[in-house]
Amino acid sequence: MLSIDFVLGICTKTSRCISNVRTLKISYGLVLDLVVKSQFARNMSLLKDLDEKAFQWLDKMAQNTWCRAYFSTFPKCDVLVNNSCEVFNRYILDARELLILSMLQTIKGQLMTRHYNKQKEMDNFVGTIYPKIRKKVAKNVEFANICYALPAGKGVFQVQSRDCQYIVDICSKECECRRWQLIGIPCSNGIACLRHERIPLNLLLPVAT
């Protein structure tokens, strides 16, 4: 998958000045972070107006490899950059300067320590919901305060969130914004509906096993 800095590099080559690159980065972010397909064409046209070459470069890529709105909902993951390998590369930056055997031994030692620390962390873990998930949920719960859910029957709701409107089906755990389907955690719109039905949020969260 594409990293935003990599795209920025391409944009720098195709743009006339730095301020234009910054605007492009924002515009690219608008397309990349999209979760609703209906806004894709509009945001792409914004990008096209800013830089035709950057638009053409992006347009050639398969949309499901760089835009959340087109991601498969099967893996329950909305990560859109190659962060995992970038983190690992940074992690072994010093070791990479060494000779091959010393490099491998250093990386082995680093990984061993990391596994040990993670094991210790998990030994002290209490509860059924992992800390990162808990943070995401807390954020969604906060955003749910500005969502207004209107029931349509059989678990279907129309949710007003700021200027946007979404259809939510709590029985199939789906929201028109696609965030619920993408990561398996109820989005703010979904949480507003669950509140309306007085369904405890914990029942719909992935739990530690």
Ligand SMILES: [Zn+2]
């Ligand atoms: Zn939603």
